[in-house]
Amino acid sequence: xxxxxxxxxxxxxxxxxxxxxxxxxxxxxxxxxxxxxxxxxxxxxxxxxxxxxxxxxxxxxxxxxxxxxxxxxxxxxxxxxxxxxxxxxxxxxxxxxxxxxxxxxxxxxxxxxxxxxxxxxxxxxxxxxxxxxxxxxxxxxxxxxxxxxxxxxxxxxxxxxxxxxxxxxxxxxxxxxxxxxxxxxxxxxxxxxxxxxxxxxxxxxxxxxxxxxxxxxxxxxxxxxxxxxxxxxxxxxxxxxxxxxxxxxxxxxxxxxxxxxxxxxxxxxxxxxxxxxxxxxxxxxxxxxxxxxxxxxxxxxxxxxxxxxxxxxxxxxxxxxxxxxxxxxxxxxxxxxxxxxxxxxxxxxxxxxxxxxxxxxxxxxxxxxxxxxxxxx
Amino acid sequence: xxxxxxxxxxxxxxxxxxxxxxxxxxxxxxxxxxxxxxxxxxxxxxxxxxxxxxxxxxxxxxxxxxxxxxxxxxxxxxxxxxxxxxxxxxxxxxxxxxxxxxxxxxxxxxxxxxxxxxxxxxxxxxxxxxxxxxxxxxxxxxxxxxxxxxxxxxxxxxxxxxxxxxxxxxxxxxxxxxxxxxxxxxxxxxxxxxxxxxxxxxxxxxxxxxxxxxxxxxxxxxxxxxxxxxxxxxxxxxxxxxxxxxxxxxxxxxxxxxxxxxxxxxxxxxxxxxxxxxxxxxxxxxxxxxxxxxxxxxxxxxxxxxxxxxxxxxxxxxxxxxxxxxxxxxxxxxxxxxxxxxxxxxxxxxxxxxxxxxxxxxxxxxxxxxxxxxxxxxxxxxxxxxxxxxxxxxxxxxxxxxxxxxxxxxxxxxxxxxxxxxxxxxxxxxxxxxxxxxxxxx
Numbered sequence: 001x002x003x004x005x006x007x008x009x010x011x012x013x014x015x016x017x018x019x020x021x022x023x024x025x026x027x028x029x030x031x032x033x034x035x036x037x038x039x040x041x042x043x044x045x046x047x048x049x050x051x052x053x054x055x056x057x058x059x060x061x062x063x064x065x066x067x068x069x070x071x072x073x074x075x076x077x078x079x080x081x082x083x084x085x086x087x088x089x090x091x092x093x094x095x096x097x098x099x100x101x102x103x104x105x106x107x108x109x110x111x112x113x114x115x116x117x118x119x120x121x122x123x124x125x126x127x128x129x130x131x132x133x134x135x136x137x138x139x140x141x142x143x144x145x146x147x148x149x150x151x152x153x154x155x156x157x158x159x160x161x162x163x164x165x166x167x168x169x170x171x172x173x174x175x176x177x178x179x180x181x182x183x184x185x186x187x188x189x190x191x192x193x194x195x196x197x198x199x200x201x202x203x204x205x206x207x208x209x210x211x212x213x214x215x216x217x218x219x220x221x222x223x224x225x226x227x228x229x230x231x232x233x234x235x236x237x238x239x240x241x242x243x244x245x246x247x248x249x250x251x252x253x254x255x256x257x258x259x260x261x262x263x264x265x266x267x268x269x270x271x272x273x274x275x276x277x278x279x280x281x282x283x284x285x286x287x288x289x290x291x292x293x294x295x296x297x298x299x300x301x302x303x304x305x306x307x308x309x310x311x312x313x314x315x316x317x318x319x320x321x322x323x324x325x326x327x328x329x330x331x332x333x334x335x336x337x338x339x340x341x342x343x344x345x346x347x348x349x350x351x352x353x354x355x356x357x358x359x360x361x362x363x364x365x366x367x368x369x370x371x372x373x374x375x376x377x
Numbered sequence: 378x379x380x381x382x383x384x385x386x387x388x389x390x391x392x393x394x395x396x397x398x399x400x401x402x403x404x405x406x407x408x409x410x411x412x413x414x415x416x417x418x419x420x421x422x423x424x425x426x427x428x429x430x431x432x433x434x435x436x437x438x439x440x441x442x443x444x445x446x447x448x449x450x451x452x453x454x455x456x457x458x459x460x461x462x463x464x465x466x467x468x469x470x471x472x473x474x475x476x477x478x479x480x481x482x483x484x485x486x487x488x489x490x491x492x493x494x495x496x497x498x499x500x501x502x503x504x505x506x507x508x509x510x511x512x513x514x515x516x517x518x519x520x521x522x523x524x525x526x527x528x529x530x531x532x533x534x535x536x537x538x539x540x541x542x543x544x545x546x547x548x549x550x551x552x553x554x555x556x557x558x559x560x561x562x563x564x565x566x567x568x569x570x571x572x573x574x575x576x577x578x579x580x581x582x583x584x585x586x587x588x589x590x591x592x593x594x595x596x597x598x599x600x601x602x603x604x605x606x607x608x609x610x611x612x613x614x615x616x617x618x619x620x621x622x623x624x625x626x627x628x629x630x631x632x633x634x635x636x637x638x639x640x641x642x643x644x645x646x647x648x649x650x651x652x653x654x655x656x657x658x659x660x661x662x663x664x665x666x667x668x669x670x671x672x673x674x675x676x677x678x679x680x681x682x683x684x685x686x687x688x689x690x691x692x693x694x695x696x697x698x699x700x701x702x703x704x705x706x707x708x709x710x711x712x713x714x715x716x717x718x719x720x721x722x723x724x725x726x727x728x729x730x731x732x733x734x735x736x737x738x739x740x741x742x743x744x745x746x747x748x749x750x751x752x753x754x755x756x757x758x759x760x761x762x763x764x765x766x767x768x769x770x771x772x773x774x775x776x777x778x779x780x781x782x783x784x785x786x787x788x789x790x791x792x793x794x795x796x797x798x799x800x801x802x803x804x805x806x807x808x809x810x811x812x813x814x815x816x817x818x819x
Contacts, residue, residue, distance in 0.1 A: 021536050028620060043540065043706055092810055102810075134608060134703025140439035206609055206702045238801040245809040256800035270798045312809060358540070358619075359612075359705045 018046060021358075025054045029132045029362045032372030036349075036361065043357045048350055052343075055376040063336040068094055068303040069168060071333070076162035078338060079374040081124050084117035084153070084165045085316045086374075091166040092247060093312040093323040097305035098168070100297050106170040107249040108290040112183065113156065113165060114248065114314075115279040115286070119190070120149040121317035122272050122279075129269070129366035130201060133210050138200055145186075145193050152182050168303055170296035180287055187280050187287075194276060201269075211266035215352035215364040218263055225351070226344045229319025231368055234271045235263030241315035248314075253285045265367040272369075302331050318342050318369050338377060342370040412505045416493050424640035425455040427691060434695040458633075465629035470534060473626065477532035482627070482634035485525035489641035491518050496648045497573040499658045499679035501672070504573055511572040512564070512649075516557055519604075519645060522638065523549040526606075529635070530623035541622025544612045544706060549604055551713040556600035558721035562593040562728035563653045566754045576657030578753025582761075585656040589731075589764050592724045592771045594654045596717055598693070601646035603713065605639065608698035612706055647690035651683060655690075658683040715783055720775045727774065731767035735760050 021038045024030035033054035039047040059078065063071045075090045076083035088110060095102060123146040130138035150160040155176050157163035166172075201207045217227070222235040232239060240257045242250040258274035260267025305327040313322030322339030345368050352364045394403045429444065429451070436443030444451030469478055495511040497504040508514060523546055530542015563586045564570065567578040579586055587594045603610040612622075619625070624635045651657060658679035667675035704712065732754060739746045739760075746760030756764060783789045 019536060021540075043544075096810065107810075130702065134611075135701065136435070137439050137699050140441060144440055200700065201702070204702065206704055206708075209708050210702060210705055238803045240803070241809075243803050244806040246805060247808070247810040251805060251808050256802050258798040259801050260798050267798065274798050274800070357706060359703075 023361070025051075029128075030365060031128060031370055034346075034365070034370065034372055034375070036365070038358070038361065040358065043359075045353050045356055045358065045361060048353055048361070050346060050349060052346075052372070052375050055372045057377065059377040060336050060338065063333055065332065067331050068305070068333065071336070072166065072168075073162070073164045076164055077373060078340070078377060079121075079316065079318065079321070079342070079371045080161055081371050082117050082121040082317045083162045085114050085121075085314060085321060087163070087165045088114055088248070089312065089314045089316070089321050089323045091168050092314065093310060093325050094168045094303065094305060095297075096312055097308070097310045097325060097327060098299075098303065100169050100299060102170050102297050103294045104249070104291050105174075105293045106295040106297075108286050109171055109175055109295065110166065111249040111253070111286045112283050112290075113153075115282045116149050116152065116183070116186075118279050118317045119276050120146045122276050123149075125272060125317075125366075125369045126197060129363075129369075132362045132366040133207065135200060135204075135207070138197055141193070141197060141200075145190065148186050152179070152186070155179075155182070167296065167299075169299035170294070172296075174295050180290075183283060183287055187283055190280050191277065194273060198273065202273075208266065210359070210363055211269055211367075212264060213262075214265045214356065214360050215367055216262060216264045217348055217352055221351065222263065222348070225348050227319070227348055228341055229316070229345065229369075230268055230271045230275060231319065231345050231348070233258065234260040234268035236261055241313060241320055245313070247312075249286060249289075250282075252289065253282050255282050255285075265363055268367045304329060304331050313339060316341055318371065318374070319345055338374075340374045340377065342368075342372075343375040346370055346375060408502070409505060412502065413494070416498070416505060417490060420490065420493055420641060420644060421637070423644060424637050425459065427640045427643070428458070428636070429455045430691075431695050431698075434692070435699045438699045462630050462633040467631060468626075468628045470626050472534045474532040474534070477528050478626075479631075481525050481529035481532060482631045482638070484528065485522055485638040486634045486641070488518055488521040488525060489638040489645060492645045493641075493648075495572055496645070497576050497652060497657055498648075498683050499676045500573075501676050503658065503676050503680050503683075507571055507573040509569070509571045509574075512560065512570045512575070515572070515645070515649060516553070516560075519642065520549070520553055522642060523553075525638070526623050529627070533623070533626040535626050537619045537621070538623050538625045541612075541619045541625070544619075545606055545623060548606070548610065548612060548709060548713070551710060552600045552603040552717065555596055555713060555717035555721040556604055558718070559593045559596040559600060559724060560649075560653060561721075562590050562724045565725075565728050565732055566590075568750070568753050572652050572657075574752075576652055576659065579656045580659045581752055582755050584756075584761060585654060585659075587654040589768045590654060590724070590728065591768050592720060592727070592775050594650070595772070596721050596724065597650060597654070598646075598690075600713075600717055600721075601650065602694065602697065603709070605642045605646055605694075607639075607643065607694055609701035609703050610709060611698075611703060612709060643691060643694055644687065647687040647694075648683075650690055651686040655686045711786065715786070716779055719779060719782055723775050723778055724771065727767065727771045731764055731771075734767070735763055738763065 019040045021040055022035060023038055024035040025033040030036060035051040035054065037049045037051060038045055057077070059074055062074060066074070072087055072090055075086045078086045123142040127139040127142035127146075130136075130142075153163055153165075154160045156179065157165050217225075217231075217235055219235045219237050222232050223237060227235070228239070236259055238257045238259045241247070242255075243257060255278045258271045258278065260271050305325075307327060307329040309324065309326040311322060311324045313320050315321075319341030320339060321341050324335075324337040324339065325333055326335040328334040349364065349368065353361050356364070391403065394407050398407055432454070433443040433451075444454035447453040447457045469475065492515050494505045495508055495514055497507065526545045526549070527542045530538045530540075530545070533539070563575070566582075566586055566589055567575040569575060569578065606612070624632055627635060660679075660682045663675070663678055663682060666678055735746045735756065736750075738744055744759060745757050746763065748755040748757055748760075780789075
């Protein structure tokens with residue numbers, strides 16, 4: 001990672017117009033325990049460096065010592081905002097290695113719940129991003145809708161945040177009674193709520209001033225850095241794994257990919273809002289098309305994938321969430337590697353921030369939508 | 378005792394006091410002390426309950442309930458907060474400058490509270506002292522508040538506090554200019570700097586100056602909000618960037634002094650706006666009470682009217698705070714120097730032109746516009762209509778002029794720069810997982 005040169009001797013400190021500011025790890029708007037070392041000239045950011053690892057728990061090493069079924073709950077703790085998506089990438093990777101055929105109903109339920117999780121994740125992003133820019137009311141309004149999703153999760157999985165949603169080969173159980181009514185009700189109310197947030201932000205002069213032209217990253221740079229998810233689509237690249245390499249039931253569903261033009265914070269904001277609308281359409285379609293049948297495939301008691309390696313990735317709310325799995329044929333994985341979407345998106349921070357003001361750093365961290373649990377693992 | 382004095386007929390209290398003191402002592406020492414006691418208690422209580430109201434208002438805007446636990450509807454919450462803050466440990470960072478760090482909150486509170494000495498809450502004994510340069514006094518004393526913030530930011534020996542202090546000094550100094558200039562327009566009509574005099578001038582003309590001076594009022598209110606460091610201009614304490622700005626290192630009662638000062642300063646700006654633009658304690662028809670011989674009741678009613686007008690302005694503060702995102706530092710400066718200041722200057726020119734025109738029209742083709750200009754500008758109905766038309770036109774002229782000044786700047790018309798996201802439907806790739814319909818086993 002790039003290193004910030006810090007003046008250390010007293011003389012250079014006094015001579016240089018620059019000030020080094022440690023933003024975090026305990027700071028209201030670094031979304032966890034990110035530490036950003038800023039080199040400032042007045043309030044302008046001259047240089048910056050990120051220091052990560054404050055939330056490192058050694059997930060990948062832990063996974064080497066657990067049986068395949070025992071790893072899934074750990075995966076929920078990567079990106080705890082989107083635990084359902086995280087769980088999905090793990091079970092699908094193992095299923096692919098094992099060659100398990102998951103029943104279609106399970107695929108549809110997975111799609112619905114993952115999309116609900118995407119909405120929940122984007123809502124939390126909207127809440128915190130708006131809070132960082134100073135609009136407090138949006139926070140509570142967005143959390144109100146997120147609460148409804150979490151209630152559904154609680155009824156379905158028995159937990160709100162770290163759900164342990166899936167089992168290898170399908171679902172632990174079918175949907176609860178009244179699931180489709182709950183989802184339908186949420187889906188029907190949701191567009192109206194989204195419009196409410198938009199009245200507060202989208203055309204607000206101050207919001208526009210704070211986001212238009214801030215943290216611009218061109219499509220070429222975004223691809224070079226490896227940005228994925230809304231951060232990439234905000235720059236105008238229509239790449240979405242749900243379309244590019246469909247998983248779960250996405251191949252059967254009809255939806256569009258929102259794409260920005262300028263790659264600034266405002267475009268990413270619009271892209272995410274539109275993604276929530278598209279997610280809603282996906283949920284509606286999946287609910288209508290959902291077949292009957294079993295929700296679990298026949299799975300051996302002890303899971304032992306054949307020797308080999310496999311990479312599978314899904315479109316998480318924050319970007320491409322991948323899982324690389326090496327198996328030596330035993331009941332424990334030989335090596336697991338997560339492709340963390342947030343860590344790779346965070347690499348763009350320096351390029352986006354340099355030359356902007358401190359206030360913009362906060363906005364840009366918000367627009368990248370990082371979760372430190374996934375960055376540090 | 379103070380409260381009792383407020384509600385008892387003053388004559389009775391006066392005669393009681395005369396038994397113990399000489400007439401001069403009563404007039405110049407005892408009564409002012411009673412008034413000061415009443416005002417300080419009242420404002421402190423109001424500042425305390427303004428926090429409660431703000432929490433309630435924000436809660437209702439955000440689909441919550443706000444404080445509900447302490448007392449009925451959480452009414453005792455501010456008192457519980459005060460007790461908590463008083464009993465909290467008073468921390469001072471090791472490397473902070475001990476004296477300045479200790480001193481700054483008191484400067485802040487004093488600057489905010491001294492101003493109330495000249496605020497005319499009501500007629501007669503409703504004002505502590507009426508000095509003939511009242512408005513200048515208010516402007517100069519309230520700008521001492523900046524000093525407190527700079528001192529606090531500097532002495533804390535913390536980078537966040539320092540940045541907060543720097544921001545607020547730049548911000549308050551820039552907005553003070555347009556705030557002072559915005560008031561000049563109203564002064565031209567009142568022809569006095571005495572705050573009671575300004576209210577009386579509006580009473581004599583039976584017209585609130587907000588109608589003559591809508592532009593001045595808007596500029597004053599925006600500058601006042603910025604001067605108070607309130608959202609959307611709360612950069613010095615922007616919690617998402619600077620943690621808590623200049624009071625990052627303060628805790629306990631000293632922190633709460635800053636907090637009190639902020640609310641007191643809000644009340645000051647609302648009070649000045651009420652005095653200058655909303656006719657102070659005047660309300661149509663309220664004078665009938667005085668005419669009927671109930672002078673003390675009239676003063677009390679006037680006090681209530683004044684406070685009610687202030688409360689409405691305070692609500693505007695809350696409303697803005699919980700609706701808008703925060704400005705960025707450079708945008709704030711842009712707004713101050715490129716929008717507020719030209720608008721305030723234009724307002725002066727337009728007001729002068731308006732007064733000149735109305736005076737020139739007097740007697741032209743038998744038209745009568747001016748009644749007298751001895752104690753403020755008193756206009757006839759025709760004059761008033763012309764003046765109000767000028768005022769409304771001023772807003773549009775200002776809008777046009779400001780657009781002409783700013784149309785080249787990047788932030789001018791962001792709505793036009795707004796782009797819709799495109800919806801694309803790229804071709805579906807090779808499925809990573811076999812599609813569900815194909816995969817069905819049966």
